[in-house]
Amino acid sequence: MALSTKHLLGIKDLNSEDIQLILNTAGQFKEVLQRPVKKVPTLRDVNIVNLFYENSTRTRISFELAEKRLSADVVNFTVSSSSAAKGETLLDTVNNILSMKVDMVVMRHSASGAPHFLAKHIDAAIINAGDGINEHPTQALLDAFSMREKLGKLEGIKVAIIGDIMHSRVALSNIYLLKKMGAEVIVSGPPTLIPRYLQEAMGVKVEYNIDKALAWCDVANVLRIQLERQNQPLFSSLREYNLAYGITQERLSKLNKEIIIMHPGPINRGVEMDSDVADSQHSIILDQVENGVAVRMACLYLLTGRTNPTS
Amino acid sequence: MTLISEQQLPSIIKRLAHQILETYPGLENTVIVGLQPRGVFLSDKIVAALKQEIAADLVQYGKLDITFFRDDIRRELHLGSETHLPFSIEGKTVILIDDVLFTGRTIRAALDALLSFGRPSNVRLCVLVDRKPSRELPIQPDFTGKEMDTLTPYKVKVRWKENEGVDDVILLEE
Known part of the structure; x- marks a missing residue:
């Protein structure tokens, strides 16, 4: 083989x-x-x-x-x-x-x-x-490896990919991989950072309400806001992005379950993810690197x- | 053609276990390592035989996969199996177990693989079938189930109940 x-x-x-x-x-x-x-x-x-x-x-x-x-x-x-x-x-x-x-x-x-x-x-x-x-195929593979290591399987698991979907090669590779392996995927983030027709083209659900996305998923794969690839303002400010879409401890503690937190790095701390989340025991960010x-x-x-x- | 019949195999395994115990009484400072994938069928049985003779907790047993130490990746891609050595081999006697000793290249790779886990004081080799005339490297077994003296055009196939439904060793035309 x-x-x-x-x-x-x-x-x-x-x-x-x-x-x-x-x-x-x-x-x-x-x-x-x-x-x-x-x-x-x-x-x-x-x-x-x-x-x-x-x-x-x-x-x-x-x-x-x-x-x-x-x-x-x-x-x-x-x-x-x-x-x-x-x-x-x-x-x-x-x-x-x-x-x-x-x-x-x-x-x-x-x-x-x-x-x-x-x-x-x-x-x-x-x-x-x-x-x-x-x-970014090897990133998607190591993400999948880390999820499988943590949850024991890929088939049937629920993964929310959150943040700058538009500019993210990690998002696209993850979507391809997870769909091929039978996982369920939704993407979440501001409408300006999610490509139109993504739902039709890739068969993933789009959920603009991040709290609903978090409540649904087993794994949240949080992406970096790629300021270097944005040549026009797609959201008003980093602080406002954090308030509306950032993964904060407060958001997570409202869920009545524990979810796995992932990030492909490098993290914009305080923007897409707060430090206390990135460094918490639910985060497998360093396992991903390993x-x-x-x-x-x-x-x-x-x-x-x-x-x-x-x- | 049958080389070792289903009736002969259990007594050969028992003999190998006894010879190991004669040389290393109580398996003191000695560990058993079966080579993946096919040597493990044999080592499982030798370990079971050892445990009939001495206390089970004296038998330290691991499995070693040598895929990534092979020298022929560009000829043929091999897929690895699990390696599980739940003990240190530092300063120990390691008894490697494989089913057939043919060219010696697998054992050469196994020695390299083993050394990445530490420095054993010595390494011994136990095989079910020794195809002596086909050797390409200077490697010899210390414990041998059956020796084949002649160069044959046949392939030696060791069959196990778990896989092939029968425990024996046969010669197949290549």
Whole structure:
């Protein structure tokens, strides 16, 4: 059994068996990460380039640790210190890197579809580490892994995705994944941050009243307000956003149940989520980060198994 | 063709358990580790036999998966199984158990995998079938159920009740 795809461009292209396989393999890598020696030799002689055209802390460190713990050889590329700053095109940059014999490309880009474009032109396996407002598949996989770890399953669980849905690749990847795995999803947030026709296109319910969304769900996945992607005001102020849609302890204590709080990071404390919620025992935000390394090891491992031994 | 029949298998398992106990009386400072996936069927039975001879709490038993230590990921993708070693192996004698010792490559990987859990004082190997002439690496068993002296074109298949409905070892044409 192997993945049905050569690249990991988005959850959209995966089937439920692929997702199951990645999550199960990630479980085995999580056990590896508890050992006194956390490194395995499995990707020895595999060369991976991390191509980050957009800033990242968690994802980049997480991928790099995953690669190193699999014993891959890693090269890092950041756009600010590269020839891309001199005007080289994406395809030229990548072809130049690949001619130095690289097997796999992990890439983040601010343009939606950038990794899909590359996949049409190069042989190396590509992992999308976030493309514009399209997808962030490994984040959705680690979110799913963390939910499954906490609740024991994905099928039938109720997940509310809250906040800036419009600009969030995490939201889209999560919706694809959760629907494929049989979970129920509603999205909640201000109408200006939820795309129209989302309900029709993706089969998720939209609930503008956040208290109702919280009362309904088992898991609240709270997204960051992405001010850098908004070029017009979509809500009046950060403080007003917090009052109307922020996850506060007060909101949670009104529910007569406990829900799991997630956030892909980085958190705008006091905007989409208050500090006491982020640091509470219901928050699994740091578990998500920990699981991210195991999930990315699983993706790298399973995709390497699909590369041609002679290439 | 049958190599070990259903009648012979229980006595071989019992003999292996006895030989282990003769060498390591009371399993003092000694742990048993079965190799996933197929070595575990054998180690389960050897452990059961050990527990008939000595107190059950003296038998420390774990399972080790070696998938991520293999050297052939680009030839064939293997999927892992569970690793569960509920004890420290530091300074202990570790008895590795697998069903068939063939090229020796699995055991090479198992030694690497084991060392990521600590530094055992020594490691011993117990197998049901030793296909000696097919060895590609300098690895030999310490406890052997049955030895095959000749190079055969056959595949050795160990069948277990849990999986194949019968406990025996047969030779299959490849």
